[in-house]
Amino acid sequence: xxxxxxxxxxxxxxNYLQELKLRDxxxxxxxxxxxxGQYNLRFYGSYGEVTGLxxxxxxxxxxxxxxxxxxxxxxxxxxxxxxx
Numbered sequence: 001x002x003x004x005x006x007x008x009x010x011x012x013x014x015n016y017l018q019e020l021k022l023r024d025x026x027x028x029x030x031x032x033x034x035x036x037g038q039y040n041l042r043f044y045g046s047y048g049e050v051t052g053l054x055x056x057x058x059x060x061x062x063x064x065x066x067x068x069x070x071x072x073x074x075x076x077x078x079x080x081x082x083x084x
Contacts, residue, residue, distance in 0.1 A: 002032075009033055016076045020058055024050045025081035028060070028073065037074020047081055 011033050020026065028039060028046050037057050048062030048071070058078065060071045 011076065015079075018075050018078070020050050020075065020078065020080070022050055022052070026050060026058075026060060027079040027081050028062075028071075028077060029079050031076045034074065034076050037072070038077060039071045039073050043069070043071055 011031060015031070016034075026048055028043055028048065030038065030041075030044055043062065043064065046062050046064070048060040050058050051061045051070070052059035054072055057072050057074050060073055060078070062069055062071065
Protein backbone atom coordinates (compact mmCIF):
# COMPACT_ATOMS: atom_id res chain seq x y z
CA UNK A 1 0.00 0.00 0.00
CA UNK A 2 2.97 2.33 0.10
CA UNK A 3 3.88 4.44 -2.92
CA UNK A 4 7.37 5.52 -3.92
CA UNK A 5 8.30 8.97 -2.59
CA UNK A 6 8.11 10.73 -5.97
CA UNK A 7 4.61 9.32 -6.64
CA UNK A 8 3.00 10.34 -3.33
CA UNK A 9 -0.14 12.43 -3.76
CA UNK A 10 -0.30 11.80 -7.49
CA UNK A 11 -3.09 9.80 -9.09
CA UNK A 12 -3.52 8.37 -12.53
CA UNK A 13 -6.47 9.97 -14.32
CA UNK A 14 -6.64 6.89 -16.51
CA ASN A 15 -7.28 4.68 -13.47
CA TYR A 16 -9.66 7.21 -11.90
CA LEU A 17 -11.91 7.34 -14.98
CA GLN A 18 -11.58 3.71 -16.12
CA GLU A 19 -14.74 1.90 -17.16
CA LEU A 20 -15.26 -1.77 -16.45
CA LYS A 21 -17.80 -4.17 -17.90
CA LEU A 22 -19.98 -6.61 -16.03
CA ARG A 23 -18.29 -9.96 -15.38
CA ASP A 24 -14.78 -8.42 -15.66
CA UNK A 25 -12.24 -9.98 -13.31
CA UNK A 26 -10.54 -7.34 -11.16
CA UNK A 27 -7.78 -7.07 -8.58
CA UNK A 28 -8.36 -4.94 -5.47
CA UNK A 29 -5.31 -2.71 -4.98
CA UNK A 30 -5.59 0.37 -2.78
CA UNK A 31 -4.78 3.87 -4.06
CA UNK A 32 -3.73 5.69 -0.85
CA UNK A 33 -4.07 9.19 -2.35
CA UNK A 34 -7.88 8.84 -2.58
CA UNK A 35 -9.82 7.75 0.47
CA UNK A 36 -13.38 7.73 -0.86
CA GLY A 37 -14.66 4.46 -2.22
CA GLN A 38 -12.08 2.43 -0.32
CA TYR A 39 -12.89 -1.05 0.90
CA ASN A 40 -11.99 -2.76 4.15
CA LEU A 41 -8.28 -3.56 4.41
CA ARG A 42 -8.97 -7.29 4.88
CA PHE A 43 -9.88 -7.52 1.18
CA TYR A 44 -6.59 -5.97 -0.02
CA GLY A 45 -4.98 -8.10 -2.72
CA SER A 46 -8.14 -10.08 -3.48
CA TYR A 47 -9.56 -10.92 -6.87
CA GLY A 48 -13.23 -10.50 -7.66
CA GLU A 49 -15.81 -10.02 -10.39
CA VAL A 50 -17.75 -6.89 -11.33
CA THR A 51 -21.46 -7.56 -10.69
CA GLY A 52 -22.98 -4.09 -10.80
CA LEU A 53 -22.65 -0.33 -10.77
CA UNK A 54 -23.69 1.98 -7.91
CA UNK A 55 -23.26 5.62 -8.85
CA UNK A 56 -19.66 5.91 -10.02
CA UNK A 57 -18.51 2.93 -7.94
CA UNK A 58 -18.57 -0.75 -8.84
CA UNK A 59 -20.07 -3.62 -6.89
CA UNK A 60 -17.52 -6.43 -6.68
CA UNK A 61 -18.30 -10.00 -5.63
CA UNK A 62 -15.38 -11.90 -4.17
CA UNK A 63 -14.76 -15.03 -2.18
CA UNK A 64 -13.42 -14.56 1.34
CA UNK A 65 -12.79 -17.93 2.93
CA UNK A 66 -15.88 -20.00 2.11
CA UNK A 67 -18.22 -17.00 2.01
CA UNK A 68 -19.07 -14.72 -0.89
CA UNK A 69 -18.78 -11.00 -0.13
CA UNK A 70 -20.04 -7.92 -1.96
CA UNK A 71 -17.85 -4.83 -1.80
CA UNK A 72 -18.55 -1.39 -3.31
CA UNK A 73 -15.33 0.12 -4.63
CA UNK A 74 -14.32 3.23 -6.58
CA UNK A 75 -12.61 2.35 -9.90
CA UNK A 76 -9.33 4.01 -8.86
CA UNK A 77 -8.82 1.11 -6.41
CA UNK A 78 -9.39 -1.58 -9.08
CA UNK A 79 -7.09 -3.14 -11.68
CA UNK A 80 -8.16 -5.50 -14.44
CA UNK A 81 -6.93 -9.02 -13.69
CA UNK A 82 -4.60 -10.65 -16.17
CA UNK A 83 -6.63 -13.56 -17.48
CA UNK A 84 -5.62 -15.63 -20.49
